Amino acid sequence: MLKKSLTVFFEEFLYKESLFVDKSxxxxxxxxxxVYYRDIEVNKIAAILAPLLKREKPSNLFIYGSTGSGKTLVVKHIIDNMEEVSKNKKIPLKIVYINCKLKKVADTEYRLIAQLASFFGKSIPPTGLPTDEVYKIFYNAVEQERGIVLLVLDEIDQLIKRTGDNVLYNLTRINEELKNSQIALVGVSNNITFMENIDVRVKSSLSEEDVLFPPYNAFEIQNILKERAKKAFKENVIEQGVIEKCAAYVAREHGDARKAIELLRVAGEIAERSKSKTVLTEHIDEAEEKLEREKIFDIVRTQPKQFQVVLFSILSTKNKNLSIYTGEVYELYKRLCFKIGLRPLTQRRVSHIIGEFELIGIINTKTISKGRYGRTREITLSVPSSVLPLTKKILEEELVLT
Ligand SMILES: Nc1ncnc2c1ncn2[C@@H]1O[C@H](COP(=O)(O)OP(=O)(O)OP(=O)(O)O)[C@@H](O)[C@H]1O
Ligand SMILES: [Mg+2]
Known part of the structure; x- marks a missing residue:
């Protein structure tokens, strides 16, 4: 290696040195x-579940609150503690925790019950048995416990969304048949709208007790972040104001601690990549933009097909005209449906879908009068134009338009 390039190599190596000590x-x-700032919730939940240690059935419990407000953390923290006490005191305790967001675990009633049974050492083939049979195996397994079984269903709204409320109905009713054992339920969710559509009996049974997790405020987020940053970053690499900015940003939305931590991590990565020796507030701005972009792509990817065609029509109409009118969008939408073999919805339905996109914050619309031609809606995009090419590309792939 030439002397000069070697110097460059060493200099770069120095710069490349990580800002993190432990990114994990x-x-x-x-x-x-x-667990910070959650004493009230911890104490409430602990008091509700404590009878388990005396082998008494606790009330069913519903825990809710916005995303990143510490629900999963608190629930797991309490379970761990109870398990430790039960181990030390040799008290039999059976707690089963399931995160219903995991697809393979809870995307059907069959899968969920099979998964539950597996916690009792029963293996059920992934498909094939009648659902009744699966329930019977689970029922017998619980019966053999001869005690109280606590089922914790985290992100329970996901379960209901995929399988309906039948499972919950069955799980709450099983107690009437069990002779030696009883099941107590804990449901956790960041979305309570699902409660509106479930059977009233299931609803009242699940929420015999409930605990709300309020969002964190900026001050609380700051301190949660500071604790993490101390362990994650080298000393003195976080500039003044960075943590504060991060906290202020998420507190403005809904005090999501997960988002705050992610923002700080991404800012650190951006700082490192740009060879900065410290994390600056502008790295938070960049991280914010990056996460925002990814969020848009995620939304686009997970929309139902009809929505994707409508969105693609909006974005494609944009290329020809500066203003986008709903009439033109609808014309293009119909042509696209024809092209990909999808039955077009009525203009009214498409209007409704456009309204949904406005709610999500992807577009804005304004009703304008076209004189004697009546009225129409003018659409403007409210996402940064830098995300448009990739958004279109994603849609083309999703809809197999190329
Ligand atoms: N009080 C806290 N102290 C320390 N860290 C916290 C606290 N609350 C949340 N966190 C951290 O924030 C992140 C999100 O928390 P958690 O997963 O518990 O949120 P959640 O309420 O279950 O959200 P969701 O509804 O999206 O599942 C985790 O990394 C967690 O460790
Ligand atoms: Mg959670």
């Missing part, structure tokens, strides 16, 4: 030792 502290899988 900022990942979703990390479990902090201390």
């Amino acid at each position: 502290v900022l990942l979703a899988s990390y479990i902090p030792e201390t």
Whole structure:
């Protein structure tokens, strides 16, 4: 190696040195030792579940609150503690925790019950048995426990969304048949709209007790972040104001601690990549933009097909005209449906879909009068134009338009 290039190499190596000491502290899988600002919730839940340790059935419990407000963390923290006490005191305790967001675990009633049974050492083939049979195996397994079984269903709204409320109905009713054992339920959710559509009996049974997790305020988020940053970053790499900015940003939305931690991690990565020796507030701005972009792509990817065609029509109409009118969007939409073999919806339905996109914040609409031609809606995009090319590309792939 030439002397000069070697110098460059060493200099670059110096710059490349990581700003992190342990990035895993900022990942979703990390479990902090201390749970801050949740004493009230911890104490309430602990008091509700404590009878389990005396082998008495606790009330069913519904825990809710916005995303990133510490629900999963708190629930797991309490379960861990109860398990430790039960181990030390040799008290039999059976707690089953399931995150219903995991597709393979809870996308059908069959899968969920099979998964539950597996916690009791019963293996059920992934498909094939009649659902009644699966329930019977689970029922017998619970009966053999001869005690109280606590089922914790995290992100329970996801379960209901996929399978309907039948499972919950069955799980709450099973107690009437069990002779030696009883099941107590804990449901956790960041979305309570699902409660509106479930059977009233299931609803009242699940929420015999409920605990609300309020969002964190900016001050609380700051301190949660500071604790993480201390472990994740080298000393003195976070500039003054960075944590504060991060906290202010998420507090403005809904105090989501997960988002705040992610923002800080991404800012750190951006700082590192741009060879900065410290994390600056502008890295938070960039991280914010990056996450926002990814969020848009995620939304676009997960929309139902009809929605995707409507969105694609909006974006494609944009290329020809500066203003986008709903009439033109609808014409293009119909042509696209024809092209990909989808039955077009009525203009009224498409208007409704456009309204939904406005709610999500992807577009804005304004009703304008076209004189004697009546009225129409003018659409403007409210996402940064830098995301448009990739958004279109994603839609083309999703709809197999190319
Ligand atoms: N009080 C807290 N102290 C320390 N870290 C926290 C606290 N609350 C939340 N966190 C961290 O924030 C992240 C999100 O928390 P958690 O997963 O518990 O949120 P959640 O309420 O279950 O959200 P969701 O509804 O989206 O599942 C996790 O990384 C967690 O460790
Ligand atoms: Mg959670």
